Amino acid sequence: xxxxxxxxxxxxxxxxxxxxxxxxxxxxxxxxxxxxxxxxxxxxxxxxxxxxxxxxxxxxxxxxxxxxxxxxxxxxxxxxxxxxxxxxxxxxxxxxxxxxxxxxxxxxxxxxxxxxxxxxxxxxxxxxxxxxxxxxxxxxxxxxxxxxx
Amino acid sequence: xxxxxxxxxxxxxxxxxxxxxxxxxxxxxxxxxxxxxxxxxxxxxxxxxxxxxxxxxxxxxxxxxxxxxxxxxxxxxxxxxxxxxxxxxxxxxxxxxxxxxxxxxxxxxxxxxxxxxxxxxxxxxxxxxxxxxxxxxxxxxxxxxxxxxxxxxxxxxxxxxxxxxxxxxxxxxxxxxxxxxxxxxxxxxxxxxxxxxxxxxxxxxxxxxxxxxxxxxxxxxxxxxxxxxxxxxxxxxxxxxxxxxxxxxxxxxxxxxxxxxxxxxxxxxxxxxxxxxxxxxxxxxxxxxxxxxxxxxxxxxxxxxxxxxxxxxxxxxxxxxxxxxxxxxxxxxxxxx
Numbered sequence: 001x002x003x004x005x006x007x008x009x010x011x012x013x014x015x016x017x018x019x020x021x022x023x024x025x026x027x028x029x030x031x032x033x034x035x036x037x038x039x040x041x042x043x044x045x046x047x048x049x050x051x052x053x054x055x056x057x058x059x060x061x062x063x064x065x066x067x068x069x070x071x072x073x074x075x076x077x078x079x080x081x082x083x084x085x086x087x088x089x090x091x092x093x094x095x096x097x098x099x100x101x102x103x104x105x106x107x108x109x110x111x112x113x114x115x116x117x118x119x120x121x122x123x124x125x126x127x128x129x130x131x132x133x134x135x136x137x138x139x140x141x142x143x144x145x146x147x148x149x
Numbered sequence: 150x151x152x153x154x155x156x157x158x159x160x161x162x163x164x165x166x167x168x169x170x171x172x173x174x175x176x177x178x179x180x181x182x183x184x185x186x187x188x189x190x191x192x193x194x195x196x197x198x199x200x201x202x203x204x205x206x207x208x209x210x211x212x213x214x215x216x217x218x219x220x221x222x223x224x225x226x227x228x229x230x231x232x233x234x235x236x237x238x239x240x241x242x243x244x245x246x247x248x249x250x251x252x253x254x255x256x257x258x259x260x261x262x263x264x265x266x267x268x269x270x271x272x273x274x275x276x277x278x279x280x281x282x283x284x285x286x287x288x289x290x291x292x293x294x295x296x297x298x299x300x301x302x303x304x305x306x307x308x309x310x311x312x313x314x315x316x317x318x319x320x321x322x323x324x325x326x327x328x329x330x331x332x333x334x335x336x337x338x339x340x341x342x343x344x345x346x347x348x349x350x351x352x353x354x355x356x357x358x359x360x361x362x363x364x365x366x367x368x369x370x371x372x373x374x375x376x377x378x379x380x381x382x383x384x385x386x387x388x389x390x391x392x393x394x395x396x397x398x399x400x401x402x403x404x405x406x407x408x409x410x411x412x413x414x415x416x417x418x419x420x421x422x423x424x425x426x427x428x429x430x431x432x433x434x435x436x437x438x439x440x441x442x443x444x445x446x447x448x449x450x451x452x453x454x455x456x457x458x459x460x461x462x463x464x465x466x467x468x469x470x471x472x473x474x475x476x477x478x479x480x481x482x483x484x485x486x
Binding site for chain 1: 203345357358401
């Protein structure tokens with residue numbers, strides 16, 4: 001019997017299993033939370049050793065990025081991310097993984113066209129639109145301040 | 150001489166034989182339920198090529214070809230033509246694999262339908278008398294497919310429940326004039342079918358429509374019914390696509406659940422090996438056919454198998470431009486008699 005695309009897509013939606021949000025959401029919350037707790041621990045540690053809060057925050061980011069890069073190289077981060085989901089994508093560690101994983105993957109095409117060119121395939125759009133959004137925010141902030149003053 | 154039935158079906162009066170077959174797989178596939186049937190299982194998915202996944206796939210294909218030649222007691226020069234393809238751009242794994250062999254090469258692209266496509270063409274060449282012996286081969290590798298179609302292997306993302314795992318596997322079958330079973334009795338080349346599916350993480354769902362079309366065409370053109378086969382074996386529809394195919398036949402009041410099997414659901418312990426909706430990739434149907442199924446037919450445990458490999462014919466570029474996924478399915482009737 002002839003089947004229309006519409007009917008087909010209805011049947012397909014009905015037979016495709018959905019993501020189990022009751023499982024993935026708490027897991028993302030838990031693992032994302034753990035990453036933040038680790039960050040807090042480093043922040044506390046750096047401040048205890050005399051760093052200013054701002055310096056300690058920068059050092060914490062650097063530490064987390066370094067750890068995530070290392071764990072990506074050891075093929076551990078993706079295994080962790082399989083369970084953590086958004087919990088490991090949203091923190092700064094996810095960004096590190098998004099840069100390091102293509103850099104490692106495309107090593108086989110050389111340091112210029114491989115590592116250099118492909119390093120930002122995933123992170124590139126985030127940087128572009130992140131910078132664009134911050135410029136826009138800056139303009140809005142400037143106008144708002146001028147208007148208030 | 151073969152007879153063209155129209156609508157893509159060619160019937161062979163003098164059904165050619167599959168003389169020999171070989172399969173090669175990676176470590177994950179070697180931990181699956183079909184491990185005992187493969188000729189070669191690599192310890193690591195690099196297959197000795199530490200610096201390139203593409204070269205690893207090349208090595209995999211060579212192993213399948215060597216296994217098929219060795220099991221049949223054949224020399225490279227016995228092969229008149231080899232039909233081969235894979236998933237990568239320009240079908241590089243096939244070309245680089247066959248570059249070390251002394252045989253005329255006909256490169257094919259049919260995505261995951263390539264095993265059926267190459268086997269069907271290899272049979273037509275033999276049955277028509279233009280070739281004495283032909284080979285049909287294809288491969289896929291999880292890591293080469295991931296880096297070409299998706300994301301870097303070590304990127305920490307989650308796969309959707311409908312996604313399938315590209316098999317690291319290759320299969321090769323050698324076709325010769327009628328001699329001993331398994332025989333190839335008829336083939337049907339499929340049309341390009343587009344059901345309007347856009348989700349690249351639901352390939353089985355996108356391809357089930359093509360399988361339905363080709364199976365129906367083959368049965369109508371050869372005046373056969375589902376009951377004439379003891380197995381209708383789809384390539385890599387996985388659990389989602391298989392369910393959909395069964396449902397589509399149920400709308401026509403045809404029960405295929407008992408005779409239908411899918412290579413994508415046979416290659417791995419689906420739950421335990423965490424492959425979500427099952428296996429996919431050219432190598433999936435190639436290794437299951439050239440590992441388990443042809444052996445079962447030779448032994449007489451299976452008599453009539455309709456092998457229907459399905460392929461999704463999109464590229465990342467077309468999907469990014471908002472296009473849907475066209476797919477194709479080719480059918481090969483493999484028989485004990």
